[in-house]
Amino acid sequence: MLPVTALPEDPPANRDAWFARRCAVIPAAAVPLRELLHAIGADSDAQVPEAPFAIPVWRVRSGAALLHEGARPDAVHVVRSGTFKCLKTSEDGYEQVLSFAGQGEILGFESTWRGLQLTSAIALEESTVCSLPLRELDLWRQLSPALDHALQFALGRQLARAGEIAEMMAAVAAEVRLARFLVWLSGCMAEHGQSPRRLYLRMSRRDIASLLAVAHETVSRSFSTLVELGLLQVNNREVEILDPAGLRACTRSTRGLPDELPRVAPGRHRAAPRLNVVAA
Amino acid sequence: MLPVTALPEDPPANRDAWFARRCAVIPAAAVPLRELLHAIGADSDAQVPEAPFAIPVWRVRSGAALLHEGARPDAVHVVRSGTFKCLKTSEDGYEQVLSFAGQGEILGFESTWRGLQLTSAIALEESTVCSLPLRELDLWRQLSPALDHALQFALGRQLARAGEIAEMMAAVAAEVRLARFLVWLSGCMAEHGQSPRRLYLRMSRRDIASLLAVAHETVSRSFSTLVELGLLQVNNREVEILDPAGLRACTRSTRGLPDELPRVAPGRHRAAPRLNVVAA
DNA sequence: CGATCGTTTGACGGTGCTCAATCACCGTGG
DNA sequence: CCACGGTGATTGAGCACCGTCAAACGATCG
Numbered sequence: 218m219l220p221v222t223a224l225p226e227d228p229p230a231n232r233d234a235w236f237a238r239r240c241a242v243i244p245a246a247a248v249p250l251r252e253l254l255h256a257i258g259a260d261s262d263a264q265v266p267e268a269p270f271a272i273p274v275w276r277v278r279s280g281a282a283l284l285h286e287g288a289r290p291d292a293v294h295v296v297r298s299g300t301f302k303c304l305k306t307s308e309d310g311y312e313q314v315l316s317f318a319g320q321g322e323i324l325g326f327e328s329t330w331r332g333l334q335l336t337s338a339i340a341l342e343e344s345t346v347c348s349l350p351l352r353e354l355d356l357w358r359q360l361s362p363a364l365d366h367a368l369q370f371a372l373g374r375q376l377a378r379a380g381e382i383a384e385m386m387a388a389v390a391a392e393v394r395l396a397r398f399l400v401w402l403s404g405c406m407a408e409h410g411q412s413p414r415r416l417y418l419r420m421s422r423r424d425i426a427s428l429l430a431v432a433h434e435t436v437s438r439s440f441s442t443l444v445e446l447g448l449l450q451v452n453n454r455e456v457e458i459l460d461p462a463g464l465r466a467c468t469r470s471t472r473g474l475p476d477e478l479p480r481v482a483p484g485r486h487r488a489a490p491r492l493n494v495v496a497a
Numbered sequence: 498m499l500p501v502t503a504l505p506e507d508p509p510a511n512r513d514a515w516f517a518r519r520c521a522v523i524p525a526a527a528v529p530l531r532e533l534l535h536a537i538g539a540d541s542d543a544q545v546p547e548a549p550f551a552i553p554v555w556r557v558r559s560g561a562a563l564l565h566e567g568a569r570p571d572a573v574h575v576v577r578s579g580t581f582k583c584l585k586t587s588e589d590g591y592e593q594v595l596s597f598a599g600q601g602e603i604l605g606f607e608s609t610w611r612g613l614q615l616t617s618a619i620a621l622e623e624s625t626v627c628s629l630p631l632r633e634l635d636l637w638r639q640l641s642p643a644l645d646h647a648l649q650f651a652l653g654r655q656l657a658r659a660g661e662i663a664e665m666m667a668a669v670a671a672e673v674r675l676a677r678f679l680v681w682l683s684g685c686m687a688e689h690g691q692s693p694r695r696l697y698l699r700m701s702r703r704d705i706a707s708l709l710a711v712a713h714e715t716v717s718r719s720f721s722t723l724v725e726l727g728l729l730q731v732n733n734r735e736v737e738i739l740d741p742a743g744l745r746a747c748t749r750s751t752r753g754l755p756d757e758l759p760r761v762a763p764g765r766h767r768a769a770p771r772l773n774v775v776a777a
Numbered sequence: 778c779g780a781t782c783g784t785t786t787g788a789c790g791g792t793g794c795t796c797a798a799t800c801a802c803c804g805t806g807g
Numbered sequence: 808c809c810a811c812g813g814t815g816a817t818t819g820a821g822c823a824c825c826g827t828c829a830a831a832c833g834a835t836c837g
Contacts, residue, residue, distance in 0.1 A: 379659030
């Protein structure tokens with residue numbers, strides 16, 4: 218019943234330490250429905266009637282896997298706090314990050330399609346999730362229209378997110394991809410009432426690189442370039458957006474970086490590759 | 498140059514012809530709920546009770562836009578027949594294709610999130626869709642649990658699709674991207690009981706290029722390479738998969754093309770770039 | 778404090794983007 | 808019937824962005 222069950226591989230040496238980290242998904246006190254709705258962030262202004270059931274909550278330690286690719290699903294989760302990365306592991310061991318999920322996002326809903334987890338979800342920090350057991354899901358939705366609406370709302374957002382991620386990966390230049398990612402992240406922060414200018418990256422450069430489908434060295438270099446352009450200030454995982462408008466300008470260009478940006482330090486000239494521009 | 502014209506501007510000369518194409522979304526006879534469930538393809542073995550409402554159907558002419566980015570949504574659509582491409586148009590006129598949608602796929606559900614269409618949907622051939630008016634959606638789902646289940650099922654599949662698309666774009670080598678796309682398409686064909694080996698591409702090379710985030714010339718070249726490898730036979734938009742296993746092998750490699758593949762004609766030697774392989 | 782991992786930067790080579798020309802296909806009109 | 812323009816697909820040439828390899832530095836944790 219535990220979300221964490223059997224693992225595909227087993228490392229030989231540090232088995233127990235490894236096991237401890239992976240199994241760090243522990244139950245916490247159940248919460249009223251109201252809390253779940255608040256996490257999802259749908260228009261919960263209206264007082265919702267108390268539901269005749271409580272929402273189970275799990276605590277997930279940093280680095281622990283909430284969902285395991287290939288496992289049988291038993292619940293759908295809504296992120297209550299923290300951050301996750303969702304990924305698929307291919308046979309050659311490559312981890313393809315598909316998305317980062319923050320508060321209010323749904324994890325594991327795709328598993329309802331074929332009864333198999335299609336992605337793994339790994340906590341990037343201490344996190345908590347509201348759990349909706351598949352056995353109860355339909356009943357609960359039926360009992361509480363508010364829950365049903367919130368779920369549909371969250372699913373719509375989830376699909377929108379997928380499109381946003383595709384847009385990031387679609388950019389040609391690596392700097393543009395990174396800029397889009399940062400703007401996206403900034404928007405996520407703003408949605409949750411946090412500062413959209415000061416970001417703390419919960420994920421490693423490698424994870425970002427995987428999401429953007431570039432090498433992690435390229436992510437580093439792109440950070441440096443954006444700093445050179447005076448758009449950012451970066452200190453390891455702390456990022457401050459100095460020029461939101463300029464960053465958005467990078468975002469918008471399907472081609473290379475716009476040359477008209479004031480460059481703090483003189484850099485190499487950059488050609489402007491055009492890709493599939495219709496009607497020039 | 499205009500792929501299928503999702504232009505925000507209006508061409509001056511052929512205004513009426515253009516208008517005619519865009520507005521080629523015409524009502525057709527409503528169908529019983531059973532038809533919609535069949536299109537979605539959920540386990541509809543059980544006899545579903547007839548619903549007290551009929552599902553509106555729209556016919557969409559080839560090249561016509563069912564959904565317009567930025568418009569107010571009034572319905573969610575389920576593809577009953579035909580194919581669509583979903584895209585976002587950026588300010589510089591670039592059309593980013595986000596997905597291709599075939600039978601059973603949901604179009605426009607993301608619009609329920611913020612009350613705005615986030616993508617356009619353009620028919621790639623003569624198509625029909627079942628329409629679920631947003632005003633009635635909740636009521637109908639309440640009246641018919643079968644419809645509700647089918648929708649949740651389809652939403653789960655939709656999210657899974659999003660992951661699959663991200664996987665395509667994530668591949669490093671262009672040939673691998675194309676191979677993944679073809680395998681994906683082949684799987685879609687198989688799902689609908691069609692031959693998974695003989696594909697007819699409803700979309701142009703340019704559309705494929707946009708989805709895979711490469712130049713359309715590169716798509717052409719990648720087709721040629723896969724033909725050279727003896728994996729495909731290509732005649733314009735007709736594609737026959739000669740070696741499904743070999744094609745899947747390409748798919749699996751996160752790196753470049755596997756060299757052990759028998760090459761019909763001797764080609765240039767290809768290095769095997771590795772990207773973010775964990776634990777070597 | 779040492780070991781391990783994450784991050785950054787450099788150099789080099791290759792894949793893929795741009796530009797360009799050519800060919801095939803189609804509906805139109807002379 | 809056959810030019811004719813237009814669109815889409817294919818192929819070639821050149822160059823530059825980015826992936827690989829490598830090394831150095833910094834951060835984190837036991």
